[in-house]
Amino acid sequence: QSVLTQPPSASGTPGQRVTISCSGSRSNIGINTVNWYQQLPGTAPKLLIYYNNQRPSGVPDRFSGSKSGTSASLAISGLQSEDEADYYCAAWDDSLKGLFGGGTKLTVL
Amino acid sequence: QVQVVQSGAEVKKPGASVKVSCKASGYTFTGYYMHWVRQAPGQGLEWMGWINPNSGGTNYAQKFQGRVTMTRDTSISTAYMELSRLRSDDTAVYYCARESVVVVAAKGVWYFDLWGRGTLVTVSS
Numbered sequence: 001q002s003v004l005t006q007p008p009s010a011s012g013t014p015g016q017r018v019t020i021s022c023s024g025s026r027s028n029i030g031i032n033t034v035n036w037y038q039q040l041p042g043t044a045p046k047l048l049i050y051y052n053n054q055r056p057s058g059v060p061d062r063f064s065g066s067k068s069g070t071s072a073s074l075a076i077s078g079l080q081s082e083d084e085a086d087y088y089c090a091a092w093d094d095s096l097k098g099l100f101g102g103g104t105k106l107t108v109l
Numbered sequence: 110q111v112q113v114v115q116s117g118a119e120v121k122k123p124g125a126s127v128k129v130s131c132k133a134s135g136y137t138f139t140g141y142y143m144h145w146v147r148q149a150p151g152q153g154l155e156w157m158g159w160i161n162p163n164s165g166g167t168n169y170a171q172k173f174q175g176r177v178t179m180t181r182d183t184s185i186s187t188a189y190m191e192l193s194r195l196r197s198d199d200t201a202v203y204y205c206a207r208e209s210v211v212v213v214a215a216k217g218v219w220y221f222d223l224w225g226r227g228t229l230v231t232v233s234s
Contacts, residue, residue: 002153035220037154044204044227045146045154050220051213088154092219097170098144098156 003028004089004101011107017077020104022089024070028099032092034072036065039086039103048087049074076106084108111135113143113205115225121232126193129228131205138186139163142208144221145179145190147201155201159208160188195232202227 005023012018022034036049047056049065052072064075072091076083089101116130131143145157158169160179167179178191188205206221 033218037221039154044224045206045221046224047220047222050222051211051218056222086153090154090156090220096168098146098159100146100154100156103153 002102003093003099004091006087006089006101006104008102009105009107011109012076012079013109014079014081016079017075018079018106019076020074020087020089020106022072022074022101024072024091024099026070027094028070028091029067029072030070031094034065034067035090036063036072036074037088037090039088041085045088079108081108111223113207113223113225115203115205115228118229119231121195121230123196123232123234125195125232126191127195127230128189128191129203129205129230131188131190131225133186133188133207136207138181139183143179143181143188144206144208145177146204146206146221148204148227149198149201152201157190157203162188192230195230197232200230200232202229204228 033051037045038048039045052067053065062078066073086103086105088103091099114132119127121127139162142159144159147155160167162181176193181188204227205225207223209222211218
């Protein structure tokens with residue numbers, strides 16, 4: 001069971017906006033920033049969002065992140081079929097050990 | 110081209126050890142920490158630890174303390190992860206991931222910006 005809690009699944013139709021939540025605690029998200037990774041089927045994870053809401057170059061602005069207190073969220077607007085993937089939140093705990101959420105499988109209906 | 114290339118798939122028997130390599134190219138190997146993350150079949154990502162390629166310093170997840178050893182060879186820009194006393198539940202894809210840091214408001218922000226393709230380790234009798 002992961003220290004960071006994500007819903008196991010999410011879904012939406014093309015063009016919709018979906019959000020994925022990530023719940024932690026004061027010892028991880030509460031004091032450190034959150035990153036998000038996208039893992040397409042059969043591939044390695046890819047950085048999607050860092051420092052809560054920053055997009056690396058090349059990541060479409062349809063993807064956005066936010067953090068409040070001990071929780072974070074990833075939002076995907078204008079959902080596309082190629083967004084179908086697993087999404088993981090990640091943070092560091094207060095002893096700088098890495099933590100991942102359990103992952104959310106996004107299905108585009 | 111900036112990349113990290115991992116060694117090939119391994120099949121091991123329970124109780125054995127496995128050593129996975131991760132060769133960096135296109136950037137200064139000693140300038141970035143290297144992390145190891147694993148993913149069991151159908152499961153999520155699990156952080157295992159990191160190595161500082163410059164100093165050789167390491168930091169392991171408590172779950173793997175005593176079983177994992179991360180090393181590096183700076184002459185060939187390669188990081189290694191060795192896991193001993195393998196069990197069937199160690200069957201997983203093992204990834205190396207480069208850590209990048211930015212400083213925001215005088216605070217370091219760490220994230221994995223470069224991943225290897227993964228190495229499948231199968232533990233089976």
